[in-house]
Amino acid sequence: MDAPLRLAIVGGGGRGKSFLIPMDALRDKVTPVAVFDPSEIVLEWWKEHRPDVRRFGRYEDLLEHSNADAVLITSPLIHHAPQAVQALNAGKHVLSEVVAGVTIEQCWELVEAVERTKLVYMLAENYCYMRSNMMVLNMVQQGVFGELTYAEGAYIHDCRALMLNSDGTLTWRGALRRMFKGNIYPTHSIGPVAQWFSINRPDGDRFVRTTTFVTKTAALPLYVKERFGAEHPGAKPEFWVNGDSVTTIIETEKGALIVLRVDANSARPHNMTHYVLQGTTAAYISARHGDEENLIWIKGRTPGYSWESLMNYADEYEHPKWRKLGELAKGTGHGGGDLLVLNDFADAVLQGTPPPIDVYDAVTWSSLVPLSIESVNRGNIPVDVPNFKRL
Amino acid sequence: MDAPLRLAIVGGGGRGKSFLIPMDALRDKVTPVAVFDPSEIVLEWWKEHRPDVRRFGRYEDLLEHSNADAVLITSPLIHHAPQAVQALNAGKHVLSEVVAGVTIEQCWELVEAVERTKLVYMLAENYCYMRSNMMVLNMVQQGVFGELTYAEGAYIHDCRALMLNSDGTLTWRGALRRMFKGNIYPTHSIGPVAQWFSINRPDGDRFVRTTTFVTKTAALPLYVKERFGAEHPGAKPEFWVNGDSVTTIIETEKGALIVLRVDANSARPHNMTHYVLQGTTAAYISARHGDEENLIWIKGRTPGYSWESLMNYADEYEHPKWRKLGELAKGTGHGGGDLLVLNDFADAVLQGTPPPIDVYDAVTWSSLVPLSIESVNRGNIPVDVPNFKRL
Numbered sequence: 047m048d049a050p051l052r053l054a055i056v057g058g059g060g061r062g063k064s065f066l067i068p069m070d071a072l073r074d075k076v077t078p079v080a081v082f083d084p085s086e087i088v089l090e091w092w093k094e095h096r097p098d099v100r101r102f103g104r105y106e107d108l109l110e111h112s113n114a115d116a117v118l119i120t121s122p123l124i125h126h127a128p129q130a131v132q133a134l135n136a137g138k139h140v141l142s143e144v145v146a147g148v149t150i151e152q153c154w155e156l157v158e159a160v161e162r163t164k165l166v167y168m169l170a171e172n173y174c175y176m177r178s179n180m181m182v183l184n185m186v187q188q189g190v191f192g193e194l195t196y197a198e199g200a201y202i203h204d205c206r207a208l209m210l211n212s213d214g215t216l217t218w219r220g221a222l223r224r225m226f227k228g229n230i231y232p233t234h235s236i237g238p239v240a241q242w243f244s245i246n247r248p249d250g251d252r253f254v255r256t257t258t259f260v261t262k263t264a265a266l267p268l269y270v271k272e273r274f275g276a277e278h279p280g281a282k283p284e285f286w287v288n289g290d291s292v293t294t295i296i297e298t299e300k301g302a303l304i305v306l307r308v309d310a311n312s313a314r315p316h317n318m319t320h321y322v323l324q325g326t327t328a329a330y331i332s333a334r335h336g337d338e339e340n341l342i343w344i345k346g347r348t349p350g351y352s353w354e355s356l357m358n359y360a361d362e363y364e365h366p367k368w369r370k371l372g373e374l375a376k377g378t379g380h381g382g383g384d385l386l387v388l389n390d391f392a393d394a395v396l397q398g399t400p401p402p403i404d405v406y407d408a409v410t411w412s413s414l415v416p417l418s419i420e421s422v423n424r425g426n427i428p429v430d431v432p433n434f435k436r437l
Numbered sequence: 438m439d440a441p442l443r444l445a446i447v448g449g450g451g452r453g454k455s456f457l458i459p460m461d462a463l464r465d466k467v468t469p470v471a472v473f474d475p476s477e478i479v480l481e482w483w484k485e486h487r488p489d490v491r492r493f494g495r496y497e498d499l500l501e502h503s504n505a506d507a508v509l510i511t512s513p514l515i516h517h518a519p520q521a522v523q524a525l526n527a528g529k530h531v532l533s534e535v536v537a538g539v540t541i542e543q544c545w546e547l548v549e550a551v552e553r554t555k556l557v558y559m560l561a562e563n564y565c566y567m568r569s570n571m572m573v574l575n576m577v578q579q580g581v582f583g584e585l586t587y588a589e590g591a592y593i594h595d596c597r598a599l600m601l602n603s604d605g606t607l608t609w610r611g612a613l614r615r616m617f618k619g620n621i622y623p624t625h626s627i628g629p630v631a632q633w634f635s636i637n638r639p640d641g642d643r644f645v646r647t648t649t650f651v652t653k654t655a656a657l658p659l660y661v662k663e664r665f666g667a668e669h670p671g672a673k674p675e676f677w678v679n680g681d682s683v684t685t686i687i688e689t690e691k692g693a694l695i696v697l698r699v700d701a702n703s704a705r706p707h708n709m710t711h712y713v714l715q716g717t718t719a720a721y722i723s724a725r726h727g728d729e730e731n732l733i734w735i736k737g738r739t740p741g742y743s744w745e746s747l748m749n750y751a752d753e754y755e756h757p758k759w760r761k762l763g764e765l766a767k768g769t770g771h772g773g774g775d776l777l778v779l780n781d782f783a784d785a786v787l788q789g790t791p792p793p794i795d796v797y798d799a800v801t802w803s804s805l806v807p808l809s810i811e812s813v814n815r816g817n818i819p820v821d822v823p824n825f826k827r828l
Contacts, residue, residue: 193655195703196682204742257648257817262692264584264717291587291715293696295684297817301653305684305696312586314720314734315742324682326655329705334722334732335744341725343705351595351706353726426648426688427818 172383191325199235563774582716590626
């Protein structure tokens with residue numbers, strides 16, 4: 047058994063803390079040794095609850111003085127790319143929360159830094175690790191779906207309460223909605239789908255163009271009005287730049303279409319894991335809510351032209367990672383995804399296995415943020431997706 | 438009681454015959470008096486089964502010599518617009534099957550003919566009359582949904598068996614798939630949604646731009662190969678012009694987005710009635726298949742942030758037309774839609790009530806056919822939707 051990977055947590059707030067649960071479950075492989083946060087209040091929490099983890103109020107100090115082998119970046123998303131590049135330049139492997147970067151320049155800088163330093167970079171896109179998504183991935187890889195033609199991914203999650211602080215000022219999430227009109231949170235929707243299509247893989251497919259459309263905003267100003275009164279500037283639609291719901295189309299090199307929806311504002315029960323996959327010999331549609339079944343139809347297997355539960359095929363098509371770690375993963379966050387992400391990252395660093403979500407995946411998926419903004423700015427026209435892997 | 442409306446059926450094949458059931462249920466209001474079909478075999482059926490209906494092998498003869506007040510056009514869709522204009526010019530009211538027309542010129546000709554003749558024109562879009570769709574319409578009109586921001590409509594129906602005759606030649610449906618790349622069957626998806634958005638109505642909304650994307654074709658050539666062998670030219674993808682699945686985006690004047698999917702080729706259980714509607718105070722999502730519930734969430738009514746069955750609100754929000762005619766309509770075709778269409782058309786002619794799906798609705802919805810083809814031809818860019826009502 048190797049010594050466990052020494053991990054520094056970059057961003058010690060809620061998301062950083064939540065990783066302590068899967069880290070504890072994987073304590074033979076991963077151990078937290080340091081934390082950076084600019085907030086003294088946050089660092090006080092760590093001092094009290096995890097005095098074994100060394101605290102840093104400056105990121106540069108952590109990179110210079112901690113004994114971490116790698117950083118786990120859980121800061122607000124606009125910081126991810128610069129912090130990742132800094133860490134790579136300091137000789138640290140990087141596991142980054144989503145999204146990897148928010149501009150095309152940041153994406154290329156990440157690619158360049160990873161290629162130059164030859165360190166491990168992995169995106170912590172835990173939705174790729176959900177049991178149902180991995181089961182579908184296993185089916186696709188075993189040929190169950192035949193040739194893929196169409197897919198959907200949607201993240202519908204009323205996050206309006208996270209846009210404003212209790213005093214009516216904007217959180218960083220709210221601030222983002224005043225800055226950009228586009229798809230600023232695409233990876234939960236596109237990550238699993240991209241893996242199904244073997245994007246950027248040998249004999250796989252590639253994103254070639256993407257187009258984005260945005261609704262007006264109506265749900266968010268209504269929420270602000272009800273919570274803070276009509277005199278709050280956010281009670282007016284024109285205060286916000288982004289709309290309630292965003293639809294992004296991706297065209298692939300092999301002629302498939304992927305349709306994404308990201309909606310963080312509309313008033314409705316959430317569905318953060320809507321997926322559809324259509325192949326020539328099978329079709330998949332996820333549940334509309336948590337009490338429903340994910341449905342599959344497989345040519346020559348499913349009786350007639352009807353749906354059946356995906357779980358009917360769990361014995362046959364459970365993904366090997368879920369067979370091995372499923373019991374351990376359950377209850378450790380994001381449907382087990384956080385633990386499986388950490389496990390793959392640790393294996394990549396300690397054993398040299400390729401990270402399943404590498405820097406090319408990370409920047410290809412994340413490039414939908416700036417590309418969606420560009421598409422909208424140019425009148426909702428298709429824009430080319432950079433070929434980050436230069437395939 | 439007025440004398441019943443005398444109706445001529447234009448296209449005596451399967452679709453024309455299927456209207457005999459709702460006509461019989463509405464026999465006090467509508468009576469079939471004539472039929473046109475170019476096929477002698479078809480006319481033989483009518484001679485044997487409905488000798489009371491006068492038969493015509495030439496459409497011009499029917500228009501000149503039958504005593505019909507109106508025509509019901511159930512021919513292949515490329516004939517609808519020319520036959521409708523001919524009928525209007527001959528002084529006959531028109532009830533047309535979908536789509537109304539397949540070119541922008543045909544759409545304008547229809548508008549011009551209706552405005553000039555002042556006769557009744559109605560589109561027989563029976564999906565608008567489905568019980569659930571009308572209940573949602575009633576809710577929208579009573580303000581349950583608040584401000585509308587987003588909707589989906591999808592028609593997913595594996596029609597591959599209808600594309601080719603048993604000798605391997607193409608049917609008119611198959612021929613269409615060699616002619617056009619675009620959304621050639623949009624009205625089942627857009628019709629109910631357009632009514633929810635009060636498109637072309639005072640204080641309503643308007644379609645301003647539309648953009649279409651098409652997948653490759655893979656399911657259709659696979660089907661041809663399996664049915665007719667690899668040597669059939671249709672077993673090669675390049676034989677076909679259209680793709681398996683088509684996605685159309687519509688932007689409205691008030692800033693809402695409508696996302697349509699039409700897929701007549703993919704191998705999967707059908708879902709011809711997928712609808713989503715998002716307002717600021719309610720949300721709706723239809724069932725994934727026939728054994729599932731349509732789901733709704735209403736702010737201040739539904740407990741918590743969860744879905745409940747649309748049918749929980751049937752007592753309160755059943756559409757008046759369904760309250761009145763629901764029992765009669767059930768089992769008469771297309772979820773009762775055919776009967777309710779006929780009833781509204783008869784009322785429009787006999788009593789002068791405005792047809793609920795008038796020529797402006799018909800051509801606005803149908804214009805998505807040529808506009809989708811234009812969008813695809815121009816590189817999937819947004820194209821303007823004509824303002825047929827000149828609002």
